[in-house]
Amino acid sequence: MVTDSEFSDYRSGYVALVGRPNVGKSTLMNALLEQKVAAVSPRPQTTRVRQLGILTLDKAQIVLMDTPGMHLPVHKLGEFMNQVAEDSLKDADVIVWLVDGSAPPAEEDRRIAARIKALKFSPHIFLTLNKMDLVNAELLAERTTAFQTLLPRAEPIAISAVTRQNCDVLLDKLLALLPEGGPFFSEDQITDFYERDIAAELIREAALLHLHDEIPHGVAVRVDEFSERSDTSAFIHATIMVDRETHKGIVIGKGGEMLKRIGSTARVEIEAMSGRKVFLELRVKVNPNWRNKPDALRWLGYSRDRD
Ligand SMILES: Nc1nc2c(ncn2[C@@H]2O[C@H](COP(=O)(O)OP(=O)(O)O)[C@@H](O)[C@H]2O)c(=O)[nH]1
Ligand SMILES: [Mg+2]
Incomplete structure (x- = not known):
């Protein structure tokens, strides 16, 4: 039986992974789970529906929401994909706004920053510069500043989902921000996909x-x-x-x-x-x-x- 005391110092919550197509959201989810549950490809718009990645640790459960990249839709499918990403923002305890740190901000990044700014609730936001393996420190600092101007209150962190550099640091920061409460899913469930x-x-x-x-x-x-x-x-x-x-x-x-x-x-x-x-x-x-x-x-x- 589940008792209150069993989860007295337990933390759990939802983390939305959002960003434009191809920045590495699904790669990051797989990296944090240390298991491949999400489709990854060099082509934009690989992810079409929201997929949960559930990471259960000793005293915490973190529910990652991998979302389709937000983009300018040209089909009903595209509209659906954007809506899925928007819904995830509303459900999130923490937002991981993923950008490609190896490229300057794009128009789509600006639009996503504006969407996050417009949220009624304001959870903690990480400006996560992914693909740090592709740039040197100097350029990375420049890029960080450029992205920060789009959403100044986001906390910047540079990672590489492929080499896993700094992924543990990000994970620790996420865990510290989760609300107190028991797990949402059983500990052996790693995704909501069959x-x-x-x-x-x-x-x-x-x-x-x-x-x-x-x-x-x-x-x-x-x-x-x-x-x-x-x-x-x-x-x-x-x-x-x-x-x-x-x-x-x-x-x-x-x-x-x-x-x-x-x-x-x-x-x-x-x-x-x-x-x-x-x-x-x-x-x-x-x-x-x-x-x-x-x-x-x-x-x-x-x-x-x-x-
Ligand atoms: N070099 C490098 N490539 C990455 C990194 N993260 C993701 N990628 C690549 O970027 C492409 C898009 O990744 P994916 O996870 O599908 O992006 P999503 O559309 O945001 O889910 C794939 O070819 C990944 O291998 C990274 O940290 N470094
Ligand atoms: Mg994806």
């Missing part, structure tokens, strides 16, 4: 990795069947959706070569995530302009009532 959701994200991540420029944003993945064959193996049947007939041919490739490559990269990642042998079957389906179709968005789980 294995099949993560599998779909890993397949999409593999597709983004192998496909060339214009196609990735029009790609979505749905797992149609995820059946456990035994404790040590699973069968996955998934559909890759594209929004143009010509893209279908590209995703399949000559003699099915591209689809095979996507499948084998995804399979390795899913096996590492789930700890079992995976049989993966992929098919490709065309649904023109799906990013503007509410039905298709719901079918894919891009809907605010998905919880």
Whole structure:
């Protein structure tokens, strides 16, 4: 039974990871969890829905909210993604505003700073300059000043989500700011995504990795069947959706070569995530302009009532 005294010196809370696309939000979440739960790719707008990463320590539970990058939307999907990020800001006990410290502030950074400023509540905000591994100290100091002018009350910290430099320092600071209270989730839960959701994200991540420029944003993945064959193996049947007939041919490739490559990269990642042998079957389906179709968005789980 849970008693008050059991959690008397326990801290727990929600931390929103927000920022423009591609600054490293999902990489940071995976780094803090020391486990890969979120899709990461060199392409912007990889993350489409909010995903929780739950880190349970001895005397604290920190619930990270990985969000889609805020950007200028051109589709209903984009509008949904921005809304998801906004909602997360409102739920946060602490905000980690992530920026790319290896580049000067962009228009999207300015807009996000303005959104954070406009919040009715004002939680602690970290101006987190990521990718410090790519710049020298002098340039980093310059960048810090440039970003600070956008949101002066944010506390600056430089990190690298890839090399994990300073990630522990950030984590300690986050822990110190969490409100007192018991855990929200059981200690063995690390994300609110089911294995099949993560599998779909890993397949999409593999597709983004192998496909060339214009196609990735029009790609979505749905797992149609995820059946456990035994404790040590699973069968996955998934559909890759594209929004143009010509893209279908590209995703399949000559003699099915591209689809095979996507499948084998995804399979390795899913096996590492789930700890079992995976049989993966992929098919490709065309649904023109799906990013503007509410039905298709719901079918894919891009809907605010998905919880
Ligand atoms: N050099 C470097 N690259 C990073 C760092 N963090 C993330 N990246 C890369 O930036 C790209 C975007 O990362 P991702 O986590 O998907 O960004 P998100 O869109 O903000 O979630 C990926 O190619 C990452 O490997 C970092 O600290 N240093
Ligand atoms: Mg992401």
